[in-house]
Amino acid sequence: MSNKIKYTKSSGNIFDDMGFKDAKERLVKAELALKINQIIDDRKLTQVEAAHILRINQPKVSAIVNGRLADFSIERLIEFLNKLDQDVEIVIHNKPKKSKRPALFTVAFA
Numbered sequence: 001m002s003n004k005i006k007y008t009k010s011s012g013n014i015f016d017d018m019g020f021k022d023a024k025e026r027l028v029k030a031e032l033a034l035k036i037n038q039i040i041d042d043r044k045l046t047q048v049e050a051a052h053i054l055r056i057n058q059p060k061v062s063a064i065v066n067g068r069l070a071d072f073s074i075e076r077l078i079e080f081l082n083k084l085d086q087d088v089e090i091v092i093h094n095k096p097k098k099s100k101r102p103a104l105f106t107v108a109f110a
Contacts, residue, residue, distance in 0.1 A: 024105045029069045031107040032077040037065055039084045054080050 008017075015030075016023035040050045040061075047061040054061065063071065064080075078088050095103050 025074065026069075028074055028105065028107055029072065029077060030067065032074065032081065033064050033067060033069055033072075035086070035107075035109060036077065036080055036084065039081075039086070040065070054083050 011017055013023050013027045015026040020026055040047075045053070047058045047065065051058045051061045060071075063069070064077075069077075081088055095101075
């Protein structure tokens with residue numbers, strides 16, 4: 001009997017690994033929502049206080065906090081980050097010519 005554990009190496013995008021067609025969008029939304037949640041936690045805001053800052057109702061803040069992001073566009077999540085005093089930059093550059101990987105779509109935090 002073998003003690004080896006079988007596993008599958010992740011692509012780096014859990015949504016892609018699970019077969020979602022919109023995997024890149026889902027990952028970006030999740031990363032933006034994570035940053036929104038971190039700011040809410042760091043500032044010790046209640047969901048009601050966060051809702052006031054974001055100009056949405058508390059159930060929508062709850063949806064973000066709990067990762068229910070289907071009703072939010074990437075643009076809207078970026079708008080929320082702006083309302084939380086965050087600058088957001090989108091950087092576009094050429095993919096290395098010799099790279100065989102598909103073009104990337106990522107979020108990086110400073």
